[in-house]
Amino acid sequence: MPGYSDPGFDTLALHAGAAPDPATGARAVPIHLTTSFVFESSEHAASLFNLERAGHVYSRISNPTNAVLEQRIAALEGGIGAIATASGQAALHLSIATLMGAGAHIVASTALYGGSHNLLHYTLRRFGIDTTFVQPGDLDGWRAAVRPNTKLFFGETVGNPGLEVLDIPAVSNIAHEAGVPLLVDSTLTSPWLIKPFDHGADLIYHSATKFLSGHGTVIGGLVVDGGSFDWDASGKFAELTQSYDGFHNMVFSEESSVGAFLLRARREGLRDFGACMSPHTAWLILQGMETLPLRMARHVSNTEKIVNFLASQPLVARVGHPMLASHPSHALAQKLLPRGAGSVFSFDLKGSREQGKAFVEALKVFSHLANVGDCRSLVIHPASTTHFRMSDEALAGAGITQGTIRLSIGLEDPDDLIDDLKRALKTAEKAGV
Amino acid sequence: MELLVNGAKTYAYTGGKTFDPAQPTVVMIHGVLNDHSVWALQSRHLAHHGWNVLAVDLPGHCRSGGEAPSSVEEAADFIAALLDAAGVEKAALVGHSWGSLIALEAASKLKERVSHLVLVGTAFPMKVSPALLEASLNEPMKALKLVNVFSRSTLAPPPSSLGPGTWVYGASMALGRRVLASNREVNLFHRGFQACDRYANGEAAIGQITCPVLFLFGEHDQMTPHSAARGLLTIARSTGKFRQISSVPVGHHQMSEAPDETLLVIRDFLAL
Numbered sequence: 188m189p190g191y192s193d194p195g196f197d198t199l200a201l202h203a204g205a206a207p208d209p210a211t212g213a214r215a216v217p218i219h220l221t222t223s224f225v226f227e228s229s230e231h232a233a234s235l236f237n238l239e240r241a242g243h244v245y246s247r248i249s250n251p252t253n254a255v256l257e258q259r260i261a262a263l264e265g266g267i268g269a270i271a272t273a274s275g276q277a278a279l280h281l282s283i284a285t286l287m288g289a290g291a292h293i294v295a296s297t298a299l300y301g302g303s304h305n306l307l308h309y310t311l312r313r314f315g316i317d318t319t320f321v322q323p324g325d326l327d328g329w330r331a332a333v334r335p336n337t338k339l340f341f342g343e344t345v346g347n348p349g350l351e352v353l354d355i356p357a358v359s360n361i362a363h364e365a366g367v368p369l370l371v372d373s374t375l376t377s378p379w380l381i382k383p384f385d386h387g388a389d390l391i392y393h394s395a396t397k398f399l400s401g402h403g404t405v406i407g408g409l410v411v412d413g414g415s416f417d418w419d420a421s422g423k424f425a426e427l428t429q430s431y432d433g434f435h436n437m438v439f440s441e442e443s444s445v446g447a448f449l450l451r452a453r454r455e456g457l458r459d460f461g462a463c464m465s466p467h468t469a470w471l472i473l474q475g476m477e478t479l480p481l482r483m484a485r486h487v488s489n490t491e492k493i494v495n496f497l498a499s500q501p502l503v504a505r506v507g508h509p510m511l512a513s514h515p516s517h518a519l520a521q522k523l524l525p526r527g528a529g530s531v532f533s534f535d536l537k538g539s540r541e542q543g544k545a546f547v548e549a550l551k552v553f554s555h556l557a558n559v560g561d562c563r564s565l566v567i568h569p570a571s572t573t574h575f576r577m578s579d580e581a582l583a584g585a586g587i588t589q590g591t592i593r594l595s596i597g598l599e600d601p602d603d604l605i606d607d608l609k610r611a612l613k614t615a616e617k618a619g620v
Numbered sequence: 621m622e623l624l625v626n627g628a629k630t631y632a633y634t635g636g637k638t639f640d641p642a643q644p645t646v647v648m649i650h651g652v653l654n655d656h657s658v659w660a661l662q663s664r665h666l667a668h669h670g671w672n673v674l675a676v677d678l679p680g681h682c683r684s685g686g687e688a689p690s691s692v693e694e695a696a697d698f699i700a701a702l703l704d705a706a707g708v709e710k711a712a713l714v715g716h717s718w719g720s721l722i723a724l725e726a727a728s729k730l731k732e733r734v735s736h737l738v739l740v741g742t743a744f745p746m747k748v749s750p751a752l753l754e755a756s757l758n759e760p761m762k763a764l765k766l767v768n769v770f771s772r773s774t775l776a777p778p779p780s781s782l783g784p785g786t787w788v789y790g791a792s793m794a795l796g797r798r799v800l801a802s803n804r805e806v807n808l809f810h811r812g813f814q815a816c817d818r819y820a821n822g823e824a825a826i827g828q829i830t831c832p833v834l835f836l837f838g839e840h841d842q843m844t845p846h847s848a849a850r851g852l853l854t855i856a857r858s859t860g861k862f863r864q865i866s867s868v869p870v871g872h873h874q875m876s877e878a879p880d881e882t883l884l885v886i887r888d889f890l891a892l
Contacts, residue, residue, distance in 0.1 A: 192769060199775070203787070204775070204776055205775075205776050206775070234665060240661060240879070240880060253784070253785070254784035257784065258776070262787050265790060267787055267791040268787050268790070269787070270785060413794065414791060414794030415797070441633055442636075443657050443781060443782055444656075445794040446786070449783075449786075450782060453785075
C-alpha cells in the first residue's frame, strides 16, 4: 500500500488524526469517555510516566478522542502538534503560563477579545506578568514596547470586533528580532481563511467554541505549535532550555528540537493547571471541523451580501469589514486573507443608544447573545457586554463606540437575514422619531 | 552531553541519564536533515533500561559543530572518533536511513568494537533521483515536502515523541527546516543526499560485519522499500551474521509513526 500523497485541506478536515477504530471497526471517531487507561505492566506504566513510551495515562493529560482533534487542527494549521483545552481562555493561559512567570512582560495588540484583555490587563498583573498594549497596525509601537523581560508578542488575526488585520509577517519579524515568539488568536478566521504559521506566527490558539465547532454547543480551546521558534537560540526561555526539576529534570528543548513548548505545556500545564477538554467536547468539535471548509465558504458569502446591504443603508454610519475599501485593513486583508476576513464584524448605527437597543431587540432571526462563529446568526452590543469592563479609552483603542453593533453571520438564507435586518432598521428609525 | 570529537564540539543526547562507563553503550545515528531527536522515545527508553545512549547530532548538524560529512565513509570515521572521545571500547550502532549506511560502514571498520548493528529503513544502493538531488540544492523546501510526503504512511499516527496530539508529518517538516537552518555554510540536505547517492561500499561493508545485524523495515516505506535492501540481506545471510529482519506497519518515519513497535524490536535485539 503506498503512503498518502499530499492531502488537501478538505481531506485533512475529515481524515487527519482519525482511522477506523482497530478494535471495533467504527468509522467515526469513538468517544473515549474514560478517566484512565490500563497499563500493560508496571514497567509499561513507568515508561509512560517517564516519557520513554508514548500513550495515554489519565484524561487530564491526554485522551485518544482529544488526540484526534489535536492532530486534526495541527494538520489544518501546518503545525507539529496541538493541545486541547477547556476553553479558548484556557488555551491562552496555558500558552502564557508555559513560557513565563512573575517578572515577565508581554506586548499585545489593543484589538483583543474582552476576555483576553481582562486576563492580560487585570488578572496576570496580579501574578507579576505585565502587558503593554499597542495598536495592531503601529509597527513602531510593537518595536518600542519591547523590554529586556519581554517573552511574548500576542495579537488576533483579525481584531475583535473592529477586524483590524494583524500584519503577521511584519509583527512576527519584530518579535523574532526581539528573540520572542508571536502567539496569534485565530479564532475568528480559522485555518480556512488564514494559516498564520505560513506568515511567521509561532504559536496559534483557537477558541474552538466558535467556527471550529460551529454549532454553538460546546466550550473548548486548542493551542497549536508551529515548531518554528528556536528557544535555545533566543536565550530567553530557561523554562524550555534548562533542566526542569518539576518533570524528571527534563530539558525540553533537548528532548525535542522543535516541540519543547508542547512538551512542557502538556506535562506541566495540563498536569498542574488541569484545564483539559472533555472527550465528549472534543468529539463535538470534530463533528464541526469535518464541515469547516463548507461552512466557512457559506459564512463568507453570506457576509459579503450582508455587508453590501448594510453599507447601502442611510441609518448605518459605518460598516467595519475589511472587504470594504473604506476599512483601514482593506489592503492587508487582500494580501493575507484572500478568501475573506471572516463573518464577524461590527457596524455603527446613526442615532441614539436607545435606537441601538431597539435595533437589537427587533431582530428575530439573529439571536442576541454573547458568542460568535455559530452556524446561526448572532448579534450583540459590545460596549455593554463583551467589552464592558474596558474604559472608554480602551474601548476606543479597540475601535468600539457606544453605538457599535457586532454581528456574527451564520448559514441561513441570506435573503432572510437581510429581511431581518431591514425590519430592525425600520424599528430603530422609528425609535428615533 | 557534549564531547570534543576531531576538535569539534559534538552533542549527543543521553536519554536523560548520566553516561555510565560500566554500562553497555548504544550509538544512534540519524538520517538526512534529522537530528538526535528523531530517536526521542527509543533513546530515552534504552537509557533508562541499562544502556548508555549516545544519540548524536552528526557534525555540522544542529547542536554539533565541525564540518558536515560529505560521504558515508567520512561520517563513519566520525563515529569511530566519537567512541574514542567517549572512552567507549564497544558499542551497538543503530542508524536510520542515511544513518543506517553510516552505521554499516562504521561497523565494517570497527569490527569487534561493534556489538550489534541495527539498520532501520535501509537500502543499498541508496540512490537519490537526480530531480530530488537537484531540488534539495535549489528548492530545499519543495524537496523537504516531497521527502516527507513519501515518508508518511498514515494520516492517523499513534501518540509519538511529543506525546498524544503529535502531527508527525508537521513535526518532520519542522525538524527538517530547523536542521537546514542550523548550518548556514553548507546545504545539509544536498550534502546528505549526495553522500547517500554516492556510497558504493555497502555490499563490501556488510560482508565484513562481525556482529549480529537487525534489518528493520517499514512495510509501506516508499523512500527505502524493503526490496532495495535485498542485496545487503543476501550477503548478510551468507556471512552468518544476519540475525533478524523485522517490519513495522508504517513508512519511512519508523521511529515516530510506530514508536513502540520500533522500540521493542530494537530493545529485544540489543538484548541478544
